[in-house]
Amino acid sequence: MSTRRPPCPRCGRTHHAGYARAVGLFGPSEGIRYRAHYPDAPERRTRAEAVQDMCDRYATKEDQ
Numbered sequence: 001m002s003t004r005r006p007p008c009p010r011c012g013r014t015h016h017a018g019y020a021r022a023v024g025l026f027g028p029s030e031g032i033r034y035r036a037h038y039p040d041a042p043e044r045r046t047r048a049e050a051v052q053d054m055c056d057r058y059a060t061k062e063d064q
């Protein structure tokens with residue numbers, strides 16, 4: 001059974017875990033945050049949000 005998913009209709013790419021990375025792993029225990037994998041990406045509480053930021057970035061880039 002294939003694990004591939006169809007590309008995102010918004011950014012035209014298939015989302016994957018590499019879109020986001022955890023930050024704050026060695027900081028206070030209160031918080032791991034996630035950031036999309038591009039400079040100046042905002043910190044998010046969930047990986048899903050950070051992935052969405054990456055999606056937004058790709059989608060925006062194609063518009064410009």
Ligand SMILES: [Zn+2]
Pocket residue numbers: 008009010011012013015055056
């Ligand atoms: Zn997308």
